[in-house]
Each structure stands twice: as C-alpha cells, then as structure tokens.
Amino acid sequence: xxxxxxxxxxxxxxxxxxxxxxxxxxxxAPPLPQMRLLRFDGCHRGDQVHIELHLGPVGLxxxxxxxxxxxxxxxxxxxxxxxxxxxxxxxxxxxxxxxLEASPSGGCVIVEDIEYRTPLRLLDWLAxxxxxAQFAWRRPIYRRYFGRP
Numbered sequence: 001x002x003x004x005x006x007x008x009x010x011x012x013x014x015x016x017x018x019x020x021x022x023x024x025x026x027x028x029a030p031p032l033p034q035m036r037l038l039r040f041d042g043c044h045r046g047d048q049v050h051i052e053l054h055l056g057p058v059g060l061x062x063x064x065x066x067x068x069x070x071x072x073x074x075x076x077x078x079x080x081x082x083x084x085x086x087x088x089x090x091x092x093x094x095x096x097x098x099x100l101e102a103s104p105s106g107g108c109v110i111v112e113d114i115e116y117r118t119p120l121r122l123l124d125w126l127a128x129x130x131x132x133a134q135f136a137w138r139r140p141i142y143r144r145y146f147g148r149p
Contacts, residue, residue, distance in 0.1 A: 001115070001116055001117065001118075001124040001125070001127070001128060001131075002113075002114070002115055003112070003113075003114040003115075003116070003128070003131055003132060003135065004111070004112070004113050004114070005111070005112040005132070005135050005136060005138075005139070006109050006110070006111050006112075007109065007110045007112075007138070007139045007142045007143070008103065008107060008108075008109050008110075008149045009107050009108060009109075009110060009142055009143055009145075009146035009147055009148070009149060010105075010106075010107045010146060010147030010148060010149050011107060011108065011146040011147055012076070012102065012106055012107060012108055013073075013076055013077045013078045013100040013101070013102050013108040014076070014078065015146070016078075016100050016108055016110065016146050017043075017078040017100055019145055019146060020042075020043045020080075020098075022037070022040045024141075024145060025037065025040055025049070027141055027145075028137075028138050028141055028142075030133070030134050030137040032055065033053045033054060033055045033060055034053070034054045034055070034056075035051050035052070035053055035054075036051060036052045036054065037049075037050075037051055038050040038051060038052060038062075041067075042067075043067055043070060043080040043098070044067060044070050044080070045067055045068065045069055045070050045080075046066075046067065047066075047067040048064065048065065048066055048067070048085075049064070049065045049067075049082065050062065050063070050064045050065075051063045053088055060088045060089075060090070061087070061088030061089055062086055062088070063084065063086065063087055063088055064084070064085045064086035064087075065082040065083060065084055065085060065094070065096075066082065066083055066085050067080055067081065067082050068081050068082070068083050069081040073099065073100070073101060073102075075101075075102045076102040077099065077100050077101045077102045077108065078099075078100040079097060079098060079099045079100065080097075080098050081095065081096065081097050081098070082094075082095075082096045082098075083095050083096075089119075090118055090119075090123075090127075091116060091117070091118060092117045092118060092119055093115065093116060093117040094114075094115070094116050095114070095115045095116075096112070096113070096114045096115075097111070097113035097114075098110070098111070098112065098113075099111035099113060103149070105149060107146075107147070107149045110142055110146075112135045112138070114131070114135065116131065
C-alpha cells in the first residue's frame with residue numbers, strides 16, 4: 001500500500017534536515033498507539049531507530065528501523081529513507097521516504113512517502129485510514145517546529 005502526504009513549511013531544507021532530532025521524533029508520535037523510544041541514532045545511512053508500541057497495557061511489539069539512504073535532492077532538497085527491520089505482527093513491510101523538497105518561497109515541502117504491507121491485502125486497505133491519520137497528525141507539529149509558509 002502506498003501513502004503520500006505533503007506539508008509545506010517556512011524553513012529551507014537544510015534547516016529542516018537539522019531539525020530532525022530525537023525530540024522532534026518524540027513530538028511527532030501520535031497518541032495511539034503509545035510509543036516508547038528505545039534508541040534513536042539520527043537520520044544518516046546506518047542509523048537505527050528502535051521503539052516499542054503499546055495500546056494501554058497490551059504490548060504491540062517492537063519496531064526497529066534502519067536508515068538505508070540519505071542525501072541531497074536536486075535544487076537543494078534533502079532526503080532519508082527508513083526501512084523496517086523488525087516490525088510488529090500487524091506489518092510485514094515498511095519503507096518510509098522522507099523528502100525535504102525546496103520550494104521557490106525559500107521554505108520546503110516535507111513529503112512523507114510510505115509503502116507498507118500487512119499480512120493480508122484486505123488489511124492493507126482497512127489500515128489505510130489509520131495510517132493516514134498517524135501521519136496527518138504530524139502536519140501541525142512540523143509547522144510548529146518549522147513555521148507556516
């Protein structure tokens with residue numbers, strides 16, 4: 001399944017890239033499921049992020065992502081890619097491209113380009129609104145951090 005969200009912000013790509021910190025990662029976490037951050041190395045190739053997911057007292061499993069790529073885009077943009085290495089039982093595949101595309105106004109557009117698969121194709125479709133909501137949650141947080149264009 002493919003999910004794509006775009007959020008325009010006032011800061012240029014280099015400043016937004018520098019702002020992708022542990023604290024931003026924690027602030028981007030939606031209220032459900034609850035997340036406990038175990039490790040956050042950063043957003044460069046080879047870095048890892050480890051979390052545990054919970055829904056109240058019920059553990060949903062560990063999620064380990066590896067940053068497999070990072071670099072520059074044409075026009076001064078930046079990007080990094082995280083891929084799921086260990087996923088909770090409800091996911092079979094995860095690839096998340098974070099694109100920071102330069103905009104003519106001097107700001108940038110943060111693009112969340114996500115591919116995911118669950119154990120069942122029908123479940124991919126049923127999970128889509130939930131996945132969309134998880135990432136739409138980030139829009140006002142990005143704008144609080146990096147300004148409204």
